[in-house]
Amino acid sequence: MNNRLIIIGVVILAALYVFFSSIYVVNEREQAIVMRFGQITDVRTEPGIYFKIPTDFVDTVQVIEDRLLRYDIANMRVQVSGNAFYQVDAFLTYRISDPRLFRERATGQLSVAEARIGASLDAALRQVYGLREFSAALSDQRGQMMAETRDLIRPDLANLGIDVVDVRILRTDLDADVSATTFERMRAERLAEAALLRARGQEQAQSLRAIADRQAVEIVAAATRDAEIIRGTGDAERNRLFAAAYGQDQEFFEFYRSMESYRNALVNTGTTMILSPDSEFFRYFGSNGELPAANTNLAPPIQPTAAPITQQPTDEPALDGLGIEETTVPSITLEDGSELTPTQGTEIPVPAEEPAAAPAQ
Structure with a gap:
């Protein structure tokens, strides 16, 4: 049992x-x-x-x-046209489309297939990057580069029974040496541009300073000219009035001038004068306080008229009537197309006006 x-x-x-x-x-x-x-x-x-x-x-x-598989490659150093280098990260997605061929060519082992995939992806990326300039990988050519890499790998991996679905470039960075060189070149370019702008600014500043100095000299000269003309006209008018007053009443004019002399000479200045009582200076001191008799035979009054202020005629262009030529103000054009123009802070004084005529007496 x-x-x-x-x-x-x-x-x-x-x-x-x-x-x-x-x-x-x-x-x-x-x-x-x-x-x-x-x-x-x-x-x-x-x-x-x-x-x-x-x-x-x-x-x-x-x-x-039978799933989509992924193969990654990192920190790959590739050279582009012009002997510059990039650090590249990329990955590839694939599927085993022919198991029989995959068994015969790669013994059915993913490790064997990925060794072949890595070599093919490395060679394809180097070829694609080597045909382009330094900035191509950072431009809109990036998509075209990935498509070219995929098309280069497909025939080789198809012999293993593998179908390449897509190739993607994750990162494209400058190599450390190239990055330092690029930074120095960019720094030198910016410094050169700054020096150019600074030189242009100094040139414009010197031009504006020269224009301002010339205008200041011309303004001062014009103002001095007008002042001298006015002063001369005033002196002439004063002398003319004195002459008219003297012509009307000589005795009163001499009395008035004597009083002005006493007031100006005998002020409280601590000055001591020793003069003879019979001197001409004390002529009116011996009158016992009596004023001289009024002159009844006066000359007809003279109507004062202001002497005109005349200026020398000129054919040169003038600015505000002061003989200052108009000058084109310089400007600075920046890289973005905008312009910097200096502010006009010089105010031209108004020319002196002719003095008003004195009222009739």
């Missing part, structure tokens, strides 16, 4: 082993290759439950990925 149970148990275990070793499951993310004594007999790409010869001595099954 016990032997029979043991035999039944062994038979059941053997049947279970044969059953489970004769089936295999392929899910939706996998593909399966069935091999008999190392030779490929079948390829299963659809998900489901399949049967094979029991045990793994005759038929063996190798599972192959």
